[in-house]
Amino acid sequence: MSRAVRCVLLAVSLITALVANPASGQPDPDQPFGTPQYLIHITGHGTTSGGVKDDALIIHPSEPDGEGKSADERLVEALAASRAALGDISEKLARSDMAAFETQGRFIESRYGRDEIDVSADHS
Numbered sequence: 099m100s101r102a103v104r105c106v107l108l109a110v111s112l113i114t115a116l117v118a119n120p121a122s123g124q125p126d127p128d129q130p131f132g133t134p135q136y137l138i139h140i141t142g143h144g145t146t147s148g149g150v151k152d153d154a155l156i157i158h159p160s161e162p163d164g165e166g167k168s169a170d171e172r173l174v175e176a177l178a179a180s181r182a183a184l185g186d187i188s189e190k191l192a193r194s195d196m197a198a199f200e201t202q203g204r205f206i207e208s209r210y211g212r213d214e215i216d217v218s219a220d221h222s
Contacts, residue, residue: 135159 140154167175 131159133159
């Protein structure tokens with residue numbers, strides 16, 4: 099066997115051994131990241147003087163939104179805002195109901211007088 103053939107066989111056997119048993123600490127080429135990565139195509143961004151066109155690709159470690167917040171953070175913010183809005187609406191409705199109740203009370207008082215109103219629960 100010639101020296102060139104032996105070198106080629108030796109190179110093939112070394113490459114085969116490395117592919118079959120990669121050294122510890124070497125990344126697996128089929129799984130280079132431990133978590134999913136997102137390929138994002140950036141087409142532009144805004145500035146105070148208008149839009150700027152871009153054409154770039156980046157790899158991002160988590161699925162981003164426009165402001166860099168996760169879905170969980172968005173949900174917590176939305177729930178807090180909803181809770182505050184419902185509280186405001188409930189308070190406004192309660193004030194409106196109280197005002198209407200007071201108005202009706204004044205009407206009844208002016209119409210029938212205070213002495214003629216029977217406030218007892220027993221009407222027998």
